[in-house]
Amino acid sequence: MKAVVLSQTGAPEVLQVSEVPIPGVCNGWVLVKVKAFGLNRSELMMRQFEGDAPYIQLPRILGIECVGLLEDASDSHFKKGQKVIALMGGMGRSFDGSYAEYALIPTKNVFAVDTDMNWQELAVIPETFFTAYGSLFQSLQLKPADVLLIRGGTSATGLAAIQLAKSVGATVLASTRKESKRESLIQQGTDHVLIDDDTLSKQLSNLYPHGIDKVLELIGVSSLSESMGFLKTHGIVCVTGILGEKSTISNFYPIKDIPSGVYLTGFSSNSPNQQLIDELFAHIKQFNIHPKAAKVFSLEEIAIAHQMMENNAANGKLIIVIN
Numbered sequence: 001m002k003a004v005v006l007s008q009t010g011a012p013e014v015l016q017v018s019e020v021p022i023p024g025v026c027n028g029w030v031l032v033k034v035k036a037f038g039l040n041r042s043e044l045m046m047r048q049f050e051g052d053a054p055y056i057q058l059p060r061i062l063g064i065e066c067v068g069l070l071e072d073a074s075d076s077h078f079k080k081g082q083k084v085i086a087l088m089g090g091m092g093r094s095f096d097g098s099y100a101e102y103a104l105i106p107t108k109n110v111f112a113v114d115t116d117m118n119w120q121e122l123a124v125i126p127e128t129f130f131t132a133y134g135s136l137f138q139s140l141q142l143k144p145a146d147v148l149l150i151r152g153g154t155s156a157t158g159l160a161a162i163q164l165a166k167s168v169g170a171t172v173l174a175s176t177r178k179e180s181k182r183e184s185l186i187q188q189g190t191d192h193v194l195i196d197d198d199t200l201s202k203q204l205s206n207l208y209p210h211g212i213d214k215v216l217e218l219i220g221v222s223s224l225s226e227s228m229g230f231l232k233t234h235g236i237v238c239v240t241g242i243l244g245e246k247s248t249i250s251n252f253y254p255i256k257d258i259p260s261g262v263y264l265t266g267f268s269s270n271s272p273n274q275q276l277i278d279e280l281f282a283h284i285k286q287f288n289i290h291p292k293a294a295k296v297f298s299l300e301e302i303a304i305a306h307q308m309m310e311n312n313a314a315n316g317k318l319i320i321v322i323n
Helices: 041-048 125-139 156-167 179-188 200-207 221-229 274-286 299-310
Strands: 002-006 017-019 029-038 065-072 083-087 102-106 110-112 147-151 171-176 192-195 212-217 231-239 263-266 293-298 317-321
Touching (some): 002 299, 041 299, 065 102, 125 156, 125 212, 147 221, 171 179, 171 200, 192 200, 221 231
Parallel strands (some): 147 212, 171 192
Antiparallel strands (some): 002 017, 029 065, 029 317, 065 083, 083 110
């Protein structure tokens, strides 16, 4: 089969398509014929530097998510030919992932989906929409009357969150560092676009002087303290992303650092389950949501796609479709 094997870290050009054996099935794992997959920043970091970490063993086929058809059900409840999505569980890190024509994946991380979406549209959903949906409705407990700020609104997860939040009638504010991206956020359905600079707090207080209800924090801990300060009493901030490339806080003192009456939570996509996946797809169908890819590439264009992701040149999800 064709696969993109990372043998060493480096520039996007280290990602080349090669021929490798189709993996054999074993109990507890199923073989998926990959039809498409989305790109993620965790794969970018693996290619750039994380592949050199002692807990990663190269060579490795990257890819933490995919959509496709069940090729070999092994000892699972699945049937050959079922339409499935797969995500996380160590894909592309602990074991070979989805940058390939076939992927051997733990059964617990594969989920049947009932949808008539084409592969390109479906590939936008697994990691991105699952993360956005879980953050909004499981962690933030988003309600139609809420005013929500999405920090990192032009990221793939941010754009998905805008669609999902607007579908239930919430008022959505989204931040971006670039004025040039204001119009695209408005087209996505954002009610108010904020420029994420040293005037962000003033911009927000001009709109909502008494604070807002919820914040989806996709930049990460580097802006968390400021985000918590935007909230009303009993407001919630959910930390989901690390676009700011900082994942921990030194000398974090919760009693002092979390404002009284404000709730801090998070969402991780590491433990997907069929129930939440079913809820997500039911929501997408009910509200007639159409996920859109920022750009679509072939497997042979993987290096070009990674360069685009590295340059932050995509407004949304980059998709690879395997013909």
